Each structure stands twice: as C-alpha cells, then as structure tokens.
Amino acid sequence: MKEFLEGSTAVAKIIKLCKPGVISAYPITPQTHIVEELAKEVADGQLNSQFVNVESEHSAASVVLGAVATGVRAYTATSSQGLFYMAEVLFNIAGLRLPVMLTCANRAISAPINIWNDQQDSVSMRDAGWIQFYAENVQEVVDFHLIGYRIGEDKSVMLPVMVCMDGYVLTHGIETVDMPEQEQVDKFLPPYSPPYKLDPDNPLTMGPLVDPESYMETRYAIHQTHRYVIKLIPQITADFSKVFGRQYNGFIEEYRTKDAERVIVAMGSVCGSIKDVVDELRTKGKKVGLLKITTYRPFPYQEIYEALKDIPKVAVVDRALSLGSYAPLASEIKAVFFGKKKKPQVISSFILGLGGRDITQDSIKEIIRLLNTKEKSCEFIDLKPELLKENYEPNSI
Amino acid sequence: MLEASGPNTIIANNTGCLEVFSTKYPESAWGVPWIHSLFENAAAVASGIEAALKFLGRKEGINVIAQAGDGGTADIGLQALSGMWERGHDILYVCYDNEAYMNTGVQRSGLTPFNTNTSTSPIGSRSTGNIRPKKPMPEIALAHGIPYVAVASVGFPQDLQRKVKKALSVIGPKYIQVHVPCPLGWRYESAFTLEVGKVAVETGLYPLIEYENGKLISVRKLNPPKPVEEYLKIQGRFKHLLDKPEEIKKIQEIADNNIQRYNLKGETTD
Numbered sequence: 001m002k003e004f005l006e007g008s009t010a011v012a013k014i015i016k017l018c019k020p021g022v023i024s025a026y027p028i029t030p031q032t033h034i035v036e037e038l039a040k041e042v043a044d045g046q047l048n049s050q051f052v053n054v055e056s057e058h059s060a061a062s063v064v065l066g067a068v069a070t071g072v073r074a075y076t077a078t079s080s081q082g083l084f085y086m087a088e089v090l091f092n093i094a095g096l097r098l099p100v101m102l103t104c105a106n107r108a109i110s111a112p113i114n115i116w117n118d119q120q121d122s123v124s125m126r127d128a129g130w131i132q133f134y135a136e137n138v139q140e141v142v143d144f145h146l147i148g149y150r151i152g153e154d155k156s157v158m159l160p161v162m163v164c165m166d167g168y169v170l171t172h173g174i175e176t177v178d179m180p181e182q183e184q185v186d187k188f189l190p191p192y193s194p195p196y197k198l199d200p201d202n203p204l205t206m207g208p209l210v211d212p213e214s215y216m217e218t219r220y221a222i223h224q225t226h227r228y229v230i231k232l233i234p235q236i237t238a239d240f241s242k243v244f245g246r247q248y249n250g251f252i253e254e255y256r257t258k259d260a261e262r263v264i265v266a267m268g269s270v271c272g273s274i275k276d277v278v279d280e281l282r283t284k285g286k287k288v289g290l291l292k293i294t295t296y297r298p299f300p301y302q303e304i305y306e307a308l309k310d311i312p313k314v315a316v317v318d319r320a321l322s323l324g325s326y327a328p329l330a331s332e333i334k335a336v337f338f339g340k341k342k343k344p345q346v347i348s349s350f351i352l353g354l355g356g357r358d359i360t361q362d363s364i365k366e367i368i369r370l371l372n373t374k375e376k377s378c379e380f381i382d383l384k385p386e387l388l389k390e391n392y393e394p395n396s397i
Numbered sequence: 398m399l400e401a402s403g404p405n406t407i408i409a410n411n412t413g414c415l416e417v418f419s420t421k422y423p424e425s426a427w428g429v430p431w432i433h434s435l436f437e438n439a440a441a442v443a444s445g446i447e448a449a450l451k452f453l454g455r456k457e458g459i460n461v462i463a464q465a466g467d468g469g470t471a472d473i474g475l476q477a478l479s480g481m482w483e484r485g486h487d488i489l490y491v492c493y494d495n496e497a498y499m500n501t502g503v504q505r506s507g508l509t510p511f512n513t514n515t516s517t518s519p520i521g522s523r524s525t526g527n528i529r530p531k532k533p534m535p536e537i538a539l540a541h542g543i544p545y546v547a548v549a550s551v552g553f554p555q556d557l558q559r560k561v562k563k564a565l566s567v568i569g570p571k572y573i574q575v576h577v578p579c580p581l582g583w584r585y586e587s588a589f590t591l592e593v594g595k596v597a598v599e600t601g602l603y604p605l606i607e608y609e610n611g612k613l614i615s616v617r618k619l620n621p622p623k624p625v626e627e628y629l630k631i632q633g634r635f636k637h638l639l640d641k642p643e644e645i646k647k648i649q650e651i652a653d654n655n656i657q658r659y660n661l662k663g664e665t666t667d
Contacts, residue, residue: 021448021449021452021453022445022448022449022452024444024445024448048452049452050448050449050451050452052444052445052448052484053484054441054444054480054484055476055477055479055480055483056476056477056480058437058438058441058476058477059438059440059441059444059476059477059480062434062435062438062441062442062444062445062477063441063442063444063445063448064445065434065442065445066409066432066434066441066442066443066444066445066446066447066448066449067445067446067448067449067452068445068449069432069442069445069446070407070445070446070449070450070453071449071453072448072449072452072453074445074449088435089434089435089438092434092435096432096434198407198430198431198432198446199430200404200405200406200407200429200430200459202430203404203427203428203429203430203431204430204431205420205425205427205431205432206431206432206433207420207432207433207434208420208421208422208425208433209416209417209420209421209422210422211421211422214422214423
C-alpha cells in the first residue's frame with residue numbers, strides 16, 4: 001500500500017514485517033528514528049521481539065551475533081562511529097557465517113566530528129565479508145531489507161547483510177513508498193531456519209582456534225560464497241518481482257546508458273540527482289547516462305563490464321575516499337577493465353559530498369564538464385580554497 | 398563448573414587460555430553448545446543468546462553461562478559485563494581469575510595482586526612488581542544490585558560446584574569469581590595447584606564469600622588464618638618479596654583487612 005513516510009519509519013515498518021526475534025542497537029544520529037520506532041512497536045505489543053538496549057555498538061553487534069547463533073532472526077542499525085566501534089564484531093559475524101541484518105545510516109567519519117551524510121563509514125567496511133546494498137530512495141531501502149534477509153539467510157549463503165541508506169537524505173526525508181503487506185512478506189521471506197545453531201539438543205562449537213593449517217580455507221569459502229551470491233541474486237529478484245511487482249536488476253541500474261558517450265557511476269541517493277541532470281542534458285542532445293551500483297559487495301564485475309565496455313568516457317563518483325590512494329569505487333571500476341580489449345577510453349575519479357556537503361545539479365554538471373579526454377585520477381568537487389589557505393600559527397592568539 | 402550446570406547449558410566464552418586450549422580445530426573439548434566470538438564480548442553475546450531463548454520461549458531449563466579470564470572480565474570485558482548486569486539478563490558469568498593475561502605471556506591485568514611479578518609489571522632495581530591492588534570485581538558486581546555474587550576457588554572444588562548450582566537456581570544476573578592458580582604464570586609445580594589455591598584462601602588473601610540479594614550469606618572461616626608468607630613463598634612470582642619484610646607487611650595488611658571485613662576468623666558453621 002502506498003504511504004508517504006519518513007525513511008526511518010519505512011525501515012522500522014519493513015523490519016517489523018520481517019519479524020526479528022531480537023533487536024539490539026545503540027543510539028547514534030541519524031539512525032535514531034529507526035530504532036525508536038521499533039521500540040514503540042514493541043512497547044505497543046505490535047512487534048513480538050526482545051528489544052535489548054545495549055551500552056555500546058560493540059555490544060549491539062555482539063547481541064545480534066548471539067541471537068542469530070541461537071537460531072533467531074535479529075536486527076541492528078548504526079552509523080559512522082558506531083559502525084567503526086563494532087568493526088571487529090562485523091568481521092567476526094561474517095567469519096562465523098551468521099546472517100545478521102544491519103541498516104547503516106551513512107554518515108561521515110570523525111575526526112573532525114560531523115553528523116551529516118557521506119559513505120565513508122560503510123565503504124570502509126567493504127572488506128568485512130558482508131553483503132552490501134546501497135539504496136537510491138526509500139522504496140529501495142525497504143525492498144533491499146527484504147531481499148537482504150532472504151539472501152543472507154539462504155542456507156548456501158549464511159552471510160550478514162548491510163543495507164546502506166544516506167543519513168538524513170533518506171533517513172529523515174519523506175517519500176512515497178509502496179509498503180508491502182504482511183502476507184506478501186511471509187510469502188517472500190520464509191522463517192529463519194539455519195543449518196547450525198546453539199542448541200543443547202545438538203551441541204556444537206562455534207568460533208574455535210584455527211591455525212595456519214586450516215584458516216585460509218575459511219576466508220576463501222566466504223569469497224566463494226560472494227561469487228555464489230552473484231548467481232543467486234537474479235533468482236531472488238525474479239521472485240521478488242513476482243510477489244511485489246517491482247523489478248530489480250539486483251546489481252546495477254543502467255539509466256540511459258545504451259548510447260551514452262559519457263556515463264557517471266555512483267551509489268546511493270546521489271543517483272536521484274544525477275538522473276535529473278541526465279534527463280536535462282538529454283533534452284539538450286547530450287548523450288549522458290548513469291550507472292547506479294546497487295550491490296557493492298559482492299562486487300558485480302561482469303555486470304559493470306557489460307554496462308561500461310562500450311562507453312567512451314566514464315566518471316566515477318565516490319562519496320568516500322582511501323586517504324593516500326585512489327578512491328575506493330573508482331579503483332574497483334578501473335580494475336574491472338584492466339587487460340580487457342573493450343574498455344572506456346577514460347575513467348575519471350571524482351570525490352564529492354563529504355561530511356554532508358551538498359551535491360547540487362551544478363556539481364554534477366561540473367563532473368560532466370570535467371569528463372573529457374584528460375583522465376582525472378582523483379578530483380575533489382566543490383572544495384573551498386579559502387578553507388585550505390588557513391594555517392596553524394602557534395603564537396597567533 | 399559444567400558438571401554442576403549439566404547438559405542443558407549454552408556457553409559464550411571470551412578469548413583466553415580456556416577458549417584456546419579447549420577448541421583447537423578440528424577438536425573441541427565441549428559437549429555443550431559453545432561459542433567464542435571475541436575477547437571482550439562474551440557477556441554481550443550471552444545477552445543475545447538469552448534474548449533469543451526468551452523469544453523462543455525456551456529460556457526456562459537452559460542455563461546461559463558467559464565465561465572469561467580476569468583480563469576479559471575486569472579490563473577489556475568490563476563494559477559489556479556491566480551492561481549485561483544492568484539490563485538484568487538471566488545469565489551466570491564466571492570469571493576464571495588466574496591474576497594476569499596468561500594466554501599472551503603473563504602480562505599484568507586489573508586483577509593482578511599488589512607486588513606481583515608479571516611480564517609487564519616486572520621486578521627490577523626500582524620495582525617490586527605490580528603497584529596496584531586487585532580491582533574489587535565482587536564489589537562492583539554487588540554495586541550493580543545483582544541477586545547472586547560469590548567467590549570460589551579451585552582449591553575447594555565442592556564449594557565451587559555448590560555455588561554454581563546455587564547461582565543457576567537464581568533468576569537474573571549471577572557472578573562467580575573463581576581463583577585459578579596457574580603453574581606457568583605463578584611459577585610453581587603444577588601438581589601443587591590445589592595446595593596453592595587452598596593456601597591463598599587460608600591466608601585471607603582470597604576470601605570465599607557468598608552474597609544473595611546484596612546480603613552476605615556465607616564465608617569460609619579460617620581457623621586460624623595462615624600468615625601470607627606461607628602463600629608467597631610457594632610461588633616464583635612472589636619470590637622477590639621474601640627478603641623484604643616491609644613489602645610482606647603490606648600484603649599481610651590486605652589479608653588482615655579481608656579477615657576483619659568478612660569476619661573470617663573462627664570455625665565455618667556451614
């Protein structure tokens with residue numbers, strides 16, 4: 001049913017429909033509304049769930065780890081510093097092969113402290129082994145949680161899933177959402193039925209000490225599972241379409257790229273603005289397009305290759321960075337084409353919108369303008385030169 | 398401990414000696430469901446297990462036990478443990494106190510006693526060892542208002558089992574701290590473990606106490622208490638003190654304070 005909802009409310013509603021048995025989170029802006037709304041649902045008896053108010057994010061992740069290990073679906077949400085505080089638990093959860101669901105309300109990283117939106121937090125965790133989805137709008141946020149639970153809990157996958165939604169932009173923005181009904185969710189998402197769990201009727205040991213003789217294969221196994229997820233995604237999205245009527249490629253969205261001479265690659269809500277610019281420029285006869293990356297992990301090499309191989313000029317937008325080296329998404333896009341005969345002539349890298357700095361239509365047009373034959377290895381857009389001029393003088397006071 | 402809790406038990410274990418030596422892949426010593434996650438989060442993982450069992454309606458009849466060493470409890474694990482206690486989860490937390498980070502090479506922890514020689518509080522020309530007293534974990538547990546707090550020792554295994562059984566009969570958060578002598582870290586012959594454990598208790602340095610709902614309900618009385626020197630002289634980690642009467646006096650004071658505070662002198666009526 002179509003509703004006009006704050007993004008956070010939409011998340012709370014879909015999580016409620018997924019019926020997690022344990023919810024545990026620690027407050028951090030801009031995730032707070034999600035968890036508060038879930039608390040209210042539990043308090044009103046609308047959601048039968050154990051709501052565990054923990055004393056830190058490290059414990060929030062540990063609580064959901066313990067719950068899923070015991071065979072119960074669980075949920076947590078966080079942002080920025082919270083994601084980093086639970087970082088070792090994230091790696092631990094993936095290593096233990098437990099399908100936890102986590103919503104990351106994307107927010108900039110301290111220092112300096114900044115509560116506004118960029119993607120440094122979740123992108124910095126891309127090595128953890130989690131499946132990662134990036135949502136363009138609130139509808140995608142809702143749908144990716146459903147798809148995420150289904151994929152993560154698949155007996156051949158058993159991996160945790162992170163749904164990334166831009167903080168404030170999507171958490172606090174209000175959009176029209178087609179909210180699923182309980183019957184549809186029940187049809188698409190079966191109850192959690194793990195191949196292993198902590199149960200006195202069938203004791204087992206989770207998390208042993210593993211020496212050099214056996215460790216490497218566990219990491220390889222997760223890597224292989226990510227490749228399997230790539231095969232699984234189209235089946236799941238086909239199923240999703242049958243039940244909910246919405247089609248997702250699952251990996252990417254090709255927006256007016258077929259005959260494009262210039263394509264921007266991006267993840268998250270910025271894609272909405274890029275689509276508007278693409279539409280405007282197309283009316284002026286400019287052949288531009290957008291390649292939206294939906295699934296960042298597993299990285300959809302083949303889909304990206306097919307989408308961009310015949311595009312002469314590609315601009316990659318990163319809302320994160322790897323200080324001291326190439327931007328994360330840009331370096332991965334470039335890696336797809338190394339050694340290939342068919343590839344873009346130019347792949348330029350642009351960094352935008354850190355710490356919540358607005359990405360305007362002008363910013364995007366600037367990227368298009370800078371996307372020429374001269375490849376940009378790492379260009380920051382909308383920097384303020386006057387701020388860069390400030391110097392620290394010890395005795396200036 | 399497991400003998401007392403039985404097969405209907407799920408264990409969350411922090412990183413440490415116990416975890417490492419009992420689960421070297423592909424073998425495991427555990428016959429009950431058992432999970433090791435990280436160094437500091439057993440209390441939080443156990444909270445998740447307990448919450449899941451509550452959701453499933455299966456908590457009654459299944460013991461949830463979180464266990465860790467002294468470092469994993471009093472230092473790195475204190476936050477998660479405090480949170481677990483504050484939230485009132487129905488979990489027994491057992492601290493195996495061998496008074497240092499033994500698994501990594503005998504480094505000093507918050508439960509390392511005063512004047513102990515460890516690898517990060519070593520003795521030297523300017524040091525007689527660890528300069529701080531033990532962090533009072535049982536008192537910290539009591540301050541959280543949890544229904545059962547007890548101190549036990551491997552030197553008195555029946556008392557330990559009794560306390561485990563008692564704890565598991567109480568609903569809510571429980572804390573048992575177990576004194577566990579470590580032959581390697583304390584430097585004595587391993588055959589003397591029970592003996593060393595007994596003498597620690599008998600000097601008053603490690604009082605065996607038991608609280609229910611904040612009230613002291615039992616102590617192991619000492620008739621009479623042994624002088625601390627009898628404990629110090631049987632371990633290499635305290636050898637450096639034997640020619641320093643002022644330092645021994647400081648440790649005797651710790652024992653005397655415990656004896657007075659818990660009224661340890663006399664016959665155990667228990």
